[in-house]
Structure formats: C-alpha cells, structure tokens
Amino acid sequence: MTRPLIISDCDEVLLHMVAPFKDWLEASQGVSFQLEGHNFAEALRWQDSGALLESADIWRMLREFFDNEMDSQLPIAGAVEGINTLAERADVVILTNLVDGHRDARAAQLAAVGINARVFTNQGPKGPALKAIMDEYAPTRAVFIDDLAQHHASVAEITPQVTRLHLCGEPMIAHAIDCAHKAGHAEARIDRWDEALPWLLERLED
Template sequence: MSRPLVVTDCDEVLLHFMRHFRDWLGEHHAIAVHMERGFRDALRHADSDEPVSEVQAWDLLNGFFEGEMARQTPIDGALAAMLELQRSADVVVLTNIADRFNAARRAQLAALGLETEVFTNQGPKGAALKRIVDRFAPSRAVFIDDLAHHHVSAADLVPGVFRLHLCGEPALAPHVPCALQSGHAHARIDSWADALPWLTATLQEERP
C-alpha cells in the first residue's frame, strides 16, 4: 500500500529566508527590505528609497543562494515536524530556486538533520506538484507553501491534494494574502506547533 505524501516548500516554511536576505542586503548592498510590501516592492536602495529593479532583485536573490544559504536558520518546530511526519509518510521539498542550487539545498537541509529529496521549480508550482504526486501515487497528499498563488496553481491542477498555507516568518505572515480566505487552501496555520496535529490528522484520513 502506498504511503501518504507531504510536499513542502522550504523558504519561510522550513527555513527563515527574508530576515537573513534582509541582513545580507543591508550589510553588503546598501539595500533595505520592507517586509510589509510584496517582494517586488520590498527591496529599496537605502540611500534613496528607490525600488530595486526586477532584474537586480533576481540577481541579488541568486547571489544569496550562491553564497549565503548557510545563514538560514530553521523555523521553530519545522524540522522536528518533518522528522515526525517521515515516520509514516514520504516527505519531499518543492522549492522555487534555480535548478543549479538543487544540490546545495539538499545539503543545506541534510546538515540541519533533514534528509529528503528536493525538487526545484520556477513559476507556479501546480505542474511540478502534479508530477510529484503522479510519481509517488500516494494514499493521500498534502502540499505546504507560504505563498497564496502556489495554492491557486495547486488547486487548479491537483485539486485532490490537501493544501496548508503556512508562513513561518512572523514579520511576513500578516502581510501575505491568505489562500484559505480565497478558497484555495484547506487551512492557514502559521506555527508548526499547530500545523503538525492538522497534518497528522489529514494524512491519517481523520478529516474529509
């Protein structure tokens, strides 16, 4: 019999990202990050408050992943939750970073105690999620992500997968559009202490 499947994002779900990206940008690039704004408007030159161009923002993002992933720290309870879920389910990571960072992400998580397969992706995650679900053919599946538009994509392409909207960065969570409120997630829970019981019950088929 197939096992349940958990497909989880990494940044702001398992590991803190924006707080460390913000610190690095301030230290080395004189760029301020305003977490209350969307990503494209959050990065601003500290001396002028002018927004960083989209091209530069992506270059900076890739620069962080090229050399600064060691800065990232686990979100409270996230890795322990993954290890607990691995006892009875397959757990994989679906992360929106360039494919060339796949091995580094696997190594990053392994160094923190989480051995898991990593799938890298660009753009909406629904198609990649569908490929993963088709490959594993799980008895039941849950998708976890911090961004609402990925839940929209997942709901469209793999509607049978349960969807948990979780943003583990307190400075970001109040400003992230809620996929539960828009009808694209089954739950919105921003702490792992509360998310793990929901996930366990969902994977054990204790909810419809």
C-alpha cells in the first residue's frame, strides 16, 4: 500500500551548509565570504587581495568541503524533529545536489544527527530526478521541500501535482535568495521548521 511521500533537500533545509563553509573558507583557505544583497558572485574574495574568486576555485573548494568537512554541518533548528515527525505519516527521501560519490557520506551524515532516510544524489535541476522518484514510489500525494527557487520551478514544470514548500533555514542567505512562492512555483515560503511542520502535516491530510 502506497503512502504519502516527502522529498526533501538537505543543505539549508535539514543541515546548515553556508555557515560552516564560510567558517572553513575564512579559517583555512584565505577566502572571505561576505554576502551583500543578492549577488552571490561577489561574495567570495581572496583575503590578501580582495579579488573575486574564479569559478574554478569556488567549485574546487566546494568539492574539498564536501570531501573533508561534512561533519561540521549541524542541523537546522527543528529540522530533525520535523522530518522525523513527517516520517511517521509519510515516506521520506532526500534529494540532494551532490556528486554521486558523496551519496553514502550524506546518508551517514544525516543518520548521525538522527535522520534515517534514503538519499538520492543529483546534479542540475531537480525536476527530472524527482519525477523518477515519483515513478518509483507512486505515492498517494507528495511534497517537495527545497531552499532554491530554481528547483521548485523545475519540479513545477515536470510534476505540477507535487506540493512545493520553499524553505531556507539559513538566516545568512534567506534574505538573498529568490522566492519560489512569489514566482508562483511553490505553494508557500516558510523558513522556520516550527512553522513549516504544521503546514506540511496539513498537506499530508489534504
């Protein structure tokens, strides 16, 4: 018998990522991270020169962070309790944009904080990957949770029947990201788990 399905992102939904990444960059990589306004392209600068990092350097540092620093990622407030409450009423899977080689490390990272869920890795827009998950699980209803508007747009285009919640639990960047709800690609934008959980539980009962 099929159940409802929650498809959740990890970084900035369940675990902090930008905050520990910033700390690591500034402590060990000679990079400052100062986000002003909405311009992520100008947030990363070399400390000694003030020059912007090249794209290749940013991607290299992201790889190094996920290779070696995932243990520094702590849970978003209320996320562990929230996702586990949802798991009592629905199947829960994680759809995370990481290279496939990090899938097992992500699952272990989540298990270490008390979230035991199947992990799907993805690169690029999440709509096609989410459709494949939907085809496998054939849920009675489904809810997608993610912090980035472009993924909500992708899911809305391919599987519009999926309910979409835009949630960014990292105050450092929440103000600076595009809002999927305002764009019409998510049913709601809620950045706190204590407020999101009641909304999500209601969607499972609809």
